[in-house]
Amino acid sequence: MYASSRPTSGVRRVVAGIAAAAIASIAFAVAPAVATMDPDKPVIHGAPFVGSTLSVEIEQGSFSGCGAAAGPDYSIYWTRDGVLASRQWPNYVVTDADQGATIAAHLVASQNGCDPVEVSSDETAPISASNRANGFTGRGAFELLARRSDGTLMLYPRVNNIWESPRTVGPGWNGFNSVLSPGDFTGNGTNDVLARDSSGRLFLYEGTGNGGFQAGRQIGSGWNGFTSIVAPGDFNGDGNNDVLARDGSGNLYLYPGNGQGGWLNRSLIGTGWNVLNQIITPGDFNGDGNVDVLARDTSGNLRLYKGNGSGGWNGSATIGWGWGSMASIAAAGDIDGNGNVDVFAVDGSGQLLAYYGDGDGGWNGSGIIGWGWNGFNAVF
DSSP: OOOOOOOOOBOOBOOOHHHHHHHHTTOOOSSOEEESSOOBOOEEESOOBTTOEEEEEOOGGGEEETTTOOOOOEEEEEEETTEEEEOOOSEEEOOGGGBTOOEEEEEEEOOTTSOOOEEEOOOOOOBBSOOGGGOSSSSOOOOEEEEETTSOEEEEOEETTEEOOOEEEESOGGGEEEEEEEESSSSSSSOEEEEEETTSOEEEEOBOSSSOBOOOEEEEOOGGGEEEEEEEESSSSSSSOEEEEEETTSOEEEEOBOSSSSBOOOEEEESOGGGEEEEEEEESSSSSSSOEEEEEETTSOEEEEEEOSSSSEEEEEEEESOGGGEEEEEEEEOSSSSSSOEEEEEETTOOEEEEEEOSSSSEEEEEEEESOGGGEEEEO
């Protein structure tokens, strides 16, 4: 396991006129400030989808008080498509109003007699629909759905790294041979569930946003030709959540969602995927802003397939070994709340294990977060 760091570069610009006065009025420290060197630009952490929380990493040490070295003295604000959206920091909660827009963070030195300096982060990718990582109770937390052997579907909420009491969603889910969550598939801001029955019909269960689901409705047929169906989030960059499906010949297809509970035309995006026995969809695993895919091969190696943000690929890498002993592997968002997407697995003894992503395509440790999960035949 490793953790790499992404280089950042400083961008310095002088703020003048009305804009300078407006920014100066929101500075919250007493001593004025000056940048002693060109500071690195802020770095935004977090996934760009409705319901997520963005955080900002800033270089505080570059700011010091004028003359008395009393700093740091600075303020932070957020913009949506270049227009002021919030002066709250260090976090920005993404809402429906942000969908389709880009978000940026700005770090501003206090100006009172000092050199006015402002540095800005890169803009996020356009904000997409609510991702699976947003959970099912409207709180933006890591949550799991699990199906018992008797067909009862259970919801396991988890907030602030603590499991809440499980909730019963409903019985009768053993009639489906594949269940998954695409995130918000209908465009109403709440996360949904897809389920395939033995005859190949695909059903959509719209989430209510408080942990429940509406009655299912059919949105497809002929899906029994696929050996794996997964939901990566917005894979083609159009703002809507999509589905990937692999057939018996190893062909991988992208089924783009239309944002209203239906489909756009599918496309072939890969061949030879039948050498992989588990496909995992963590979201953006390497921190480049694009949705990625993980997959385990028959030798137990875990591979990262980097998405290019427009429905294709940008290379691959092996990021783990020895994963063949896991009964199941999946992803459902940020388990430890640090802004990086993670992976979970159930081992042969029923332990639920968390593998923490480092935000750069690698790992930052692991831990046991549950026991007795071998009593479920589906966890997603």
